[in-house]
Amino acid sequence: MPAPVLATKLYIPPSRRRVVLRPRLVERLNEGLAAGHRLTLVSAPAGFGKTTLVGEWVAGCGRPVAWLSLDEGDSDPSRFLAYLVAALQTAAPRIGDGLLTVLRSPQAPPPTEATLTALLNDIATIPNDVVIVLDDYHVLDAKPVDDALAFLVEHLPPQVHLVIATREDPALPLARLRARGQLTELRGTDLRFTPSETAAFLNQVMDLDLSTDEVGALEGRTEGWIAGLQLAAISLQGREDAAGFIASFAGSHHFVLDYLVEEVLQRQSEPVQAFLLRTSILDRLCGPLCDAVLLDASAPGQETLEYLDRANLFIVPLDSERRWYRYHHLFADLLRRRLQSEVSSGAVDEDHLRATQWYEANGLEIEAFQHAAAGHDVERAERLIEGNGMPLHFRGALVPILRWLESLPTTLLDARPSLWVTYAQVLLSSGQNTGIEPKLQAAERALQDARTDDRTRDLVGRIASVRAFLVWGPHQTETIIAQSRRALEHLDPDNLPFRTAAALSLGHACVLLGDRSGARQALTEVTAISAASGNTIYEILGSIGLGYIEELDNRLGLAVETYRHAIELAAGLPFPFVCEAHLGLARVHYQWNDLDATRQHREQSLQLARQIADSDRLVACEVMLARLALARGDAAGAAAILAKADRATRQHDFVLQVPEVAAAQVLAFLRLGDVAAAAHVVRAHHLPLSQARVHLAQGDPSRALAVLEPYRRQMAEKAWADQQLLALVLLAVAFDAHRERDKAAELLDEALTLAEPGGFIRIFVDEGAPMARLLYEACSRWVHPGYVRQVLAAFPVPGTDEDASPTTPASGTHLAEPLSARELEVLPLIAEGLTNQEIAVRLYLSLHTVKAHARNIYAKLGVSSRTQAVATGRDLGLLSPGRRPDG
Numbered sequence: 001m002p003a004p005v006l007a008t009k010l011y012i013p014p015s016r017r018r019v020v021l022r023p024r025l026v027e028r029l030n031e032g033l034a035a036g037h038r039l040t041l042v043s044a045p046a047g048f049g050k051t052t053l054v055g056e057w058v059a060g061c062g063r064p065v066a067w068l069s070l071d072e073g074d075s076d077p078s079r080f081l082a083y084l085v086a087a088l089q090t091a092a093p094r095i096g097d098g099l100l101t102v103l104r105s106p107q108a109p110p111p112t113e114a115t116l117t118a119l120l121n122d123i124a125t126i127p128n129d130v131v132i133v134l135d136d137y138h139v140l141d142a143k144p145v146d147d148a149l150a151f152l153v154e155h156l157p158p159q160v161h162l163v164i165a166t167r168e169d170p171a172l173p174l175a176r177l178r179a180r181g182q183l184t185e186l187r188g189t190d191l192r193f194t195p196s197e198t199a200a201f202l203n204q205v206m207d208l209d210l211s212t213d214e215v216g217a218l219e220g221r222t223e224g225w226i227a228g229l230q231l232a233a234i235s236l237q238g239r240e241d242a243a244g245f246i247a248s249f250a251g252s253h254h255f256v257l258d259y260l261v262e263e264v265l266q267r268q269s270e271p272v273q274a275f276l277l278r279t280s281i282l283d284r285l286c287g288p289l290c291d292a293v294l295l296d297a298s299a300p301g302q303e304t305l306e307y308l309d310r311a312n313l314f315i316v317p318l319d320s321e322r323r324w325y326r327y328h329h330l331f332a333d334l335l336r337r338r339l340q341s342e343v344s345s346g347a348v349d350e351d352h353l354r355a356t357q358w359y360e361a362n363g364l365e366i367e368a369f370q371h372a373a374a375g376h377d378v379e380r381a382e383r384l385i386e387g388n389g390m391p392l393h394f395r396g397a398l399v400p401i402l403r404w405l406e407s408l409p410t411t412l413l414d415a416r417p418s419l420w421v422t423y424a425q426v427l428l429s430s431g432q433n434t435g436i437e438p439k440l441q442a443a444e445r446a447l448q449d450a451r452t453d454d455r456t457r458d459l460v461g462r463i464a465s466v467r468a469f470l471v472w473g474p475h476q477t478e479t480i481i482a483q484s485r486r487a488l489e490h491l492d493p494d495n496l497p498f499r500t501a502a503a504l505s506l507g508h509a510c511v512l513l514g515d516r517s518g519a520r521q522a523l524t525e526v527t528a529i530s531a532a533s534g535n536t537i538y539e540i541l542g543s544i545g546l547g548y549i550e551e552l553d554n555r556l557g558l559a560v561e562t563y564r565h566a567i568e569l570a571a572g573l574p575f576p577f578v579c580e581a582h583l584g585l586a587r588v589h590y591q592w593n594d595l596d597a598t599r600q601h602r603e604q605s606l607q608l609a610r611q612i613a614d615s616d617r618l619v620a621c622e623v624m625l626a627r628l629a630l631a632r633g634d635a636a637g638a639a640a641i642l643a644k645a646d647r648a649t650r651q652h653d654f655v656l657q658v659p660e661v662a663a664a665q666v667l668a669f670l671r672l673g674d675v676a677a678a679a680h681v682v683r684a685h686h687l688p689l690s691q692a693r694v695h696l697a698q699g700d701p702s703r704a705l706a707v708l709e710p711y712r713r714q715m716a717e718k719a720w721a722d723q724q725l726l727a728l729v730l731l732a733v734a735f736d737a738h739r740e741r742d743k744a745a746e747l748l749d750e751a752l753t754l755a756e757p758g759g760f761i762r763i764f765v766d767e768g769a770p771m772a773r774l775l776y777e778a779c780s781r782w783v784h785p786g787y788v789r790q791v792l793a794a795f796p797v798p799g800t801d802e803d804a805s806p807t808t809p810a811s812g813t814h815l816a817e818p819l820s821a822r823e824l825e826v827l828p829l830i831a832e833g834l835t836n837q838e839i840a841v842r843l844y845l846s847l848h849t850v851k852a853h854a855r856n857i858y859a860k861l862g863v864s865s866r867t868q869a870v871a872t873g874r875d876l877g878l879l880s881p882g883r884r885p886d887g
Contacts, residue, residue, distance in 0.1 A: 005083070006364070008319060009068060010069075013051060026060070033063075033131075037183060039163075046227065050166075051135055051165055063161075064129075065132075066087040066089075066131070070083075075139075096119055102575055116148055120157070131160075136165065142399070149170070191226075194224065202218065202233055203215070208242075214242055221246065227328070231264055232246070235267065268313075277338060277343065278339070285324065285327075289301070355375075366397045420446060421466070423439045440463050461502070468505035480506070485506060500533070500538050503529070507523040516719070516720065524546065526542030536569055548580075578608060591762050593762055605620075606618070616656060619657040622648075630664075638668040667766075688711040696730075708727055745778065752784045752787060755787075756787045762794075772878070827857055
């Protein structure tokens with residue numbers, strides 16, 4: 001399950017009861033908003049009131065606001081985007097729902113340009129102006145997040161304004177934005193209190209009664225630094241010698257901080273001092289959490305938090321109900337430094353462990369892990385990482401987990417080999433593949449002496465699952481299969497995330513290896529497990545794989561349903577890998593001769609494939625484009641497309657696309673009449689079907705049969721239905737060319753029997769005139785008459801554009817209706833030059849009936865004379881060449 005969203009990160013900090021109004025700065029911010037600037041940057045060191053200023057401004061800006069308070073965990077790009085979407089949904093509900101599904105899925109791909117584009121498209125639908133605030137951006141340390149934000153800033157819709165509050169400038173193209181006039185900037189010099197603001201803060205907000213000289217002295221000592229003024233003010237409360245105290249400190253901010261924090265703490269009661277120090281380990285505070293950590297029934301945590309809020313003791317409310325707070329970051333850092341020097345590490349660890357217990361009991365497992373790690377409770381931290389069926393690093397905690405694992409000594413990892421495996425898994429999720437195998441080997445060494453039980457068996461399965469995924473790219477099929485099967489053999493039945501991953505790896509490898517039965521079994525398991533567990537990404541991938549297997553099985557209708565299911569699951573998701581489903585639909589619709597749908601799905605696949613780095617799907621889309629060109633008779637255009645695809649295949653080493661490109665090139669060259677070029681391609685590749693085509697084009701059907709007959713037997717042994725059908729179709733053509741008409745007819749009948757349930761059309765049409773003649777003969781024998789008529793209707797009239805739209809052959813399209821068996825008898829007699837009366841005598845028909853058949857033949861062929869009928873019939877392969885009518 002996904003990690004819950006911590007709602008307090010999305011709250012706009014409520015205004016305090018008494019604050020120093022800063023109209024000059026609010027006006028600067030308003031000017032940037034009115035000018036249509038993309039970005040407002042509020043960049044200044046700690047303690048300059050950045051959050052307070054931005055909070056005051058957005059409260060009165062009159063626009064919906066999406067606020068996100070960042071923390072170190074948001075350095076994980078997926079978590080950062082997930083929280084950004086959650087923040088946007090506070091201003092515009094439902095925005096980015098699809099993206100959240102992807103980001104919260106196990107082993108979701110890292111955010112890509114496609115992911116960000118999908119988010120931007122969603123944001124563009126927001127009807128009103130909106131402000132996005134990213135507070136404390138400096139805590140992030142991740143180039144992928146910087147890159148993602150730079151892309152978002154560069155392409156923000158005009159109604160969106162981004163505000164970043166940070167201690168240091170972010171790695172964004174600030175110079176370019178500045179040059180374009182798209183940047184508003186407020187810095188430390190702008191944020192310092194002016195003398196009048198200093199006086200208002202000290203005397204009105206902090207209830208001091210200082211003279212003008214004393215205010216001026218404090219302002220001079222602190223240089224308008226707000227945090228220093230606040231610490232000084234707290235220390236001054238109740239003092240009689242204000243002037244003496246003001247004169248007693250000077251120097252750098254660091255020195256002033258140490259001095260003033262000491263003063264502030266000493267003026268608090270011992271219980272309050274203890275509260276401040278011990279709760280400084282918490283990033284966010286609420287009464288029950290503080291009670292759980294402190295175990296002090298005499299001072300309820302909520303009362304103490306409210307006291308600190310009233311006393312302006314550097315505590316920031318995080319919600320309007322004032323249930324959740326945080327310490328000012330600067331103050332928290334100072335408290336933690338003091339905690340380390342004054343409290344034993346054992347006592348601090350105990351506080352962390354009580355915090356982790358509270359967080360876990362309240363369903364906040366990422367925070368629970370962070371405190372378990374800080375409290376050195378390795379066993380609890382590891383258990384939390386594993387999660388309840390969904391590892392924590394799949395739920396947005398990758399960065400803190402990786403940092404923790406990097407900090408652990410080797411001796412500890414060796415003592416707990418499961419941590420080595422977790423280390424490898426986290427590296428795999430972060431894309432750091434080079435360091436994975438050493439971690440797995442270390443785990444195996446540590447497991448050598450371990451007692452075999454359910455846990456160690458599951459660990460062995462996890463190691464194998466990681467290894468299987470690790471070699472997906474190089475297509476090491478034998479290794480993938482061996483490791484996936486080992487994983488499934490050892491993994492616990494309830495370890496659904498890893499069982500699904502292993503089954504997907506196995507299915508992927510089986511497809512590559514040609515084990516279609518194994519692929520079907522593995523991919524069926526993937527879809528079943530992922531559907532039951534709500535794992536949308538794996539269900540999409542499994543469905544695409546299953547659709548492909550169904551396509552290979554010639555079950556085209558079922559393949560379409562499966563591909564469409566994958567596309568429906570991906571609706572609204574920035575998941576470009578669904579391009580494979582669209583490409584599958586393009587292939588099926590091509591076979592059904594629905595060329596418009598083929599073009600549409602091919603285009604959709606191409607648009608998605610372009611969003612995947614270095615994808616061979618781009619080449620697959622070009623092959624489909626070439627086949628469409630061949631279908632409309634543009635062999636030269638197809639050859640040019642395939643030449644480009646061939647170059648891309650070689651340049652990027654897309655080995656899986658090599659045979660597809662080569663087979664299509666052979667078709668294009670043969671259509672162009674360049675048999676030599678086709679033969680050259682065949683010699684460079686093992687392509688039996690293409691080789692047979694070349695032999696047929698060379699007028700050598702015997703050699704074609706010598707290739708096709710053993711190939712058909714091999715495909716039958718493998719039960720490869722798609723290749724069996726292709727072989728049968730070509731065998732029928734080859735035997736016909738070999739003048740073994742009865743054998744050709746027998747094989748064609750078998751091919752039609754296999755093809756009809758799937759509704760195949762193009763597999764016959766693409767064989768041209770020889771196949772048309774065979775089909776007409778089948779029609780005359782009443783073999784699959786309805787299906788054969790449907791196929792014949794798809795054949796183009798020679799010399800016309802396949803894609804033309806009129807509905808009759810005379811206008812330049814397919815035959816509207818195939819010739820009947822009797823018409824097929826009449827046409828050759830017309831070609832022999834027999835008169836209608838002679839034909840009537842030959843066929844024992846009336847003259848009227850023969851004339852009716854002749855009229856039907858003319859209409860179906862789209863001609864108006866005997867000469868045209870014979871010429872068209874010869875072009876269609878319905879007649880032997882050379883015969884001419886008498887007139």
